Amino acid sequence: MTPFDYIYGETPAAIPSIVKGVQPVSASDFAARVEFLRDWAWDGVMAARTIQTRDANRSRRDDPTYAVGERVFLSTTNLRLREDKKRPWAGKLLPKWVGPFLVLKESSPNYRLDLPTWLRVHPTFHTRLLKPWKGADDVDVEVPKHDAFDSDLTPVAVVDFRDVSLGNESRREFLVQWRGNVDETAPADTWEDAINVVDHFPNLPANLTQGPRTRSSTKRSAI
Numbered sequence: 001m002t003p004f005d006y007i008y009g010e011t012p013a014a015i016p017s018i019v020k021g022v023q024p025v026s027a028s029d030f031a032a033r034v035e036f037l038r039d040w041a042w043d044g045v046m047a048a049r050t051i052q053t054r055d056a057n058r059s060r061r062d063d064p065t066y067a068v069g070e071r072v073f074l075s076t077t078n079l080r081l082r083e084d085k086k087r088p089w090a091g092k093l094l095p096k097w098v099g100p101f102l103v104l105k106e107s108s109p110n111y112r113l114d115l116p117t118w119l120r121v122h123p124t125f126h127t128r129l130l131k132p133w134k135g136a137d138d139v140d141v142e143v144p145k146h147d148a149f150d151s152d153l154t155p156v157a158v159v160d161f162r163d164v165s166l167g168n169e170s171r172r173e174f175l176v177q178w179r180g181n182v183d184e185t186a187p188a189d190t191w192e193d194a195i196n197v198v199d200h201f202p203n204l205p206a207n208l209t210q211g212p213r214t215r216s217s218t219k220r221s222a223i
Contacts, residue, residue, distance in 0.1 A: 006041050009034035063109050063127045071100035071133040074113065074125060100133035154179045158197065158206040159189060176204075 004011045009030055025033075066072055076098055105112035109127045160175035172194040197204060 001037060001041060005037050009037065064130070064132065065108060065127065066103050066106065066111055066130065066132070068103050068106055070103045072103060072111070072113070072130040073097040073099040073133055074101055074115075075129040075131075077129065079121065097131065155197075155201050155204050158204055161194070162191070174206075 002011050010033075074097065076094065076096055079098075102114040103111050104114050104123075107124075110124050111127060111130060112124045115121065115123045156177040156179050158174045159177050162173050162175075163170045164173055173191045174194050174197045175189050176192050176197060177189050
């Protein structure tokens with residue numbers, strides 16, 4: 001059956017018939033033919049769905065379960081980890097799994113983990129984003145931390161921004177003004193990735209006095 005048969009009830013002839021005296025099909029017969037063809041096509045669709053479901057269920061397995069108190073690794077699929085600013089492509093080499101983290105609450109298929117507060121993500125994850133920790137057989141992988149959390153630096157404001165070209169793409173950077181602690185001298189203003197600034201300091205004020213700059217030499221990064 002062609003798509004024309006399904007939609008219009010017949011396939012139009014490429015060359016008009018030269019036979020004379022052909023009786024036209026009655027409206028009732030034509031409607032019955034269209035209804036038959038559509039029922040037949042729908043039966044084929046349902047049969048194909050049944051076969052696809054059967055084949056998919058053959059390779060499907062139950063989601064793994066974890067108990068409260070167990071330790072698991074967390075997939076970095078939905079985590080925005082720190083990349084090397086000098087080599088943006090290094091993000092591909094970031095760890096695929098981090099942890100282990102303690103399971104605090106079970107609500108199958110979701111689990112709440114004991115995550116560090118500075119990570120700033122919702123602590124509940126689907127079981128497909130977790131994998132069991134095997135103790136001494138596994139190597140612990142720490143989450144790449146935000147450098148500002150390892151020091152006493154405090155961001156004061158965003159004072160400028162610029163767009164940096166990375167091949168065919170571009171990335172926006174903010175010029176962040178920092179304030180040091182009593183025992184630490186405040187560093188010079190540094191260019192930081194805009195996404196990192198917004199994620200870690202969403203309430204940071206912006207004191208912009210001019211338009212975006214062109215790319216210049218990058219100073220030491222505090223993020």
